[in-house]
Amino acid sequence: MYDILLTYISQRSVTPITAEQAALIRDAFKPKKLRKKQYLLQEGDVCKYLSFMVKGAMRQYSIDEKGNEHIVRFGIDQWWMADRESFEMQTPSRYNIDAWEETELLQVSRPAYLSLRDAVPAVMEMTQELDKRGSIAAQKRIQAVISYTAEERYLDLLKTHPYFLQRFPQHMIASYLGISAETLSRIRKQALSK
């Protein structure tokens, strides 16, 4: 399981990882398993760990006054999960994160992560690469949601992240798209006939 993480890091950095550095990485990350529906983070808690998903499926969402869930992010195999704001600032989170499938994680605490980043250039580089990709993806999603209709956003998701549709139930996909489950059902029916 650590091999998956090490491979992941080296693929996203230029500086190679030495044997000693690999050992540091192994020491910093602790394995954790989550069952289906188990929380990784609950609203009000501080996000203590940055988690690498070895395998599984999770979602990050907020709950509004009416009790409706709004999914802001999905994560599956080999994605990172954390509430960035809460993790970086060590403030209480406004989000929940839970597992939709049985999930295996490797977790690093913030202090351990900070020293790891200083000790291992590849980790630093990976972090930057991820931030870069994250910013670009976030920008695209903002554009999508302010410019496109519900149908266009669904079709775009179908094109860019088809695996989400296979691993999460449709009402979660609807929440992620910012529409009601019923609307998504109708959109799909309509899109089929085209």
Add this chain to the structure above:
Amino acid sequence: MYDILLTYISQRSVTPITAEQAALIRDAFKPKKLRKKQYLLQEGDVCKYLSFMVKGAMRQYSIDEKGNEHIVRFGIDQWWMADRESFEMQTPSRYNIDAWEETELLQVSRPAYLSLRDAVPAVMEMTQELDKRGSIAAQKRIQAVISYTAEERYLDLLKTHPYFLQRFPQHMIASYLGISAETLSRIRKQALSK
């Protein structure tokens, strides 16, 4: 004008900037002035520079098939402007960036920026800090747009970025919020009476 940039960088980093490093920064950034309505970047162009706004007001937007503008980002004094994706990947941009007020910039090319980041730790640290803040802000905006009604988003903008409302016309604010100018007008009228 370079002083503003140097102060900006040192406030957002921990490592102090030496005199030599300050000289490197001055060399890397070239001043540029934009008149009102002048483009910094046009759709289809590659974003060659990262621009620090010394003073002024700009917007980044896309144009859909119907010719409607969708503003994804505003920038004012002491913000950075660039299409991140185009700048990092050196691919043609899908966005336009133009000046709404007379604007003074300090621009750095991508190669110069990369070497500067390596030579000056403070620049590296600032970059990370900005990425971090950018990711957090983007996440919040995504949440806002999928969870809140138009009115709630307007009130939120009023609270978090009141200066935008003073420096950009209302129809641009509407575009930024993802609603029509008419709807924003009606929302404001209604909100006043409360």
Add this chain to the structure above:
DNA sequence: CGATTTTTTGAATCATATCAACGTACGTGG
């Protein structure tokens, strides 16, 4: 001052939400 841009208002229309009911699939315990 006139010209242009911006904001407001009204009326018609459209997209999506909501509520309620029903059908279906799935997994779990007996």
Add this chain to the structure above:
DNA sequence: CCACGTACGTTGATATGATTCAAAAAATCG
């Protein structure tokens, strides 16, 4: 292995919020 319960998906009817188009009013600029 079947039956039952719960979660998921679909459909219809209605309500609502936002868009569109058109025009007038107000503000801004040269």
